Amino acid sequence: MKNCPGWILLSRDTASAYSLMPSHRSLTWTTDALTYINSPYPESHIITRCWRACYSLGKLIMVKNIENAYYHALPSSLEMKICVFEDDSVRNLYPLTMTRAAFELRVGMSSLLQKVLNRMLRGLKYDEVYLEVRDYLTPVIRNRYPMYRVNEYKPVDDTLFINSRLLYTGEELEFGEEVVAMREGSIAYAYARSSTLESLKGASMGEVLQHLCRELSCKESEVRLIEWPWDLVKYNSEMLTKEFAWRGRSRVQEGIEVIGERDMVYIDPSVRVYPHVVVDCEEGPVYIDRDVRIYPYTFIQGPSYIGRGTYIMPCARIREGCSIGPVCRVGGEVEESIIHGYSNKYHDGFLGHAYVGEWVNLGAMTTNSDLKNDYTEVQVFINGKPVNTGELKVGAFIGDHAKTSIGTYLITGAVIGIMANVLAPDISPKYVPPFTWYVKGIFSRGFGLRRALRTAETMMSRRGVKLSEEERRMYE
Known part of the structure; x- marks a missing residue:
């Protein structure tokens, strides 16, 4: 069956996929099919094309394991x-x-x-x-x-x-x-x-x-x-719990310390977990995707998700309600936050009730506030205008390719635009527009778009991703 062109094999147990389409007969995929479909980058497209082509042909093989396969023919007349x-x-x-x-x-x-x-x-x-x-x-x-x-x-x-x-x-x-x-x-x-x-x-x-x-x-x-952006953070813990149940699997390697029921944890076999890591699933599940590294003395609390290829740095505290997308580098303390993917928070500092886009770099000790001292609702600037959130805890919302310097403090409900730079020592303003630098209380255009695009290319190349011409034109 593995050599039958036009068919896809999907393992429900291991989520391993084998696809041999006529134009890609030499390719054999043995990785998480869901992860490949989830990825926005070009390496996902062959497996997704195969999946869709098989669906259109009405051919799909579903297997519990590679040795025990059965097939299900989808209806040929789609409606x-x-x-x-x-x-x-x-x-x-x-x-x-x-x-x-x-x-x-x-x-x-x-x-x-x-x-x-x-x-x-x-x-x-x-x-x-x-x-x-x-x-x-x-x-x-x-x-x-x-x-x-x-x-x-x-x-x-x-x-x-x-x-x-x-x-x-x-x-x-x-x-x-x-x-x-x-x-x-x-x-x-x-x-x-x-x-x-x-x-x-x-x-x-x-x-x-x-x-x-x-x-x-x-x-x-x-x-x-x-x-609103804060809705994403508000619903994140609930969706982490639901999606863990939807995926319907659990797995923990021997020797990993788990607080709570071990069937509330899934750690992919490819994950490397160093000594002295603690996973706490008493308040919700923890799902750690493929090719993740978790370095010593790290604490991970559920509900949480750590995406493929992400490194969790030594002594990190990943608290409840966190979704960390693919290929991130995360250290320090993170709580109730979403990091979309391909972003860096290598060092100590706090990130709470925040949404961080792609290709963001947060300098060492960057910290955001997510609660006002007087416990009143947080205002967030959307399109340059203040909006009452109705929420007491709201962190930062950071656009793609934004950067902060070491020691940066982000005010409660801060909005940092795409390709913006925020440099310490001042506490950030509530809103930093796209392509803007904020330095010592002064807004400026910084080095301009051409330099910003070169910086983006450099950062992306370090993760093996190329800035596409389509993306370049979008920013221009």
């Missing part, structure tokens, strides 16, 4: 198209969504899109996935997701429309009848048949959605939409 769309509210998630689509944001162990495709749509028959994003993101998203159609949707076939900000938490959703599901004034999802859509040829996505609201019955839904 609908999926369209994941961005609405105007994605701008409320700046700076996190300035360089990515809203569906790429991480909560728990995976992105919003992965939860939609891997959980929400399980059992549904569909043959195409369309991603509708802001125009300037089109080349970048096409490069990251070549297996999907980006900004090419035509209202012809039966379609399930899904808001890119939808956080799927396991709700039972019915898609049999035409409907528009609303959440606090925004379309969460909608299902429309081709007969409803046939008059809309040439219409924009906004026009299509407005038409559906006029023509179909609307109902208020209990599904969640991510409205």
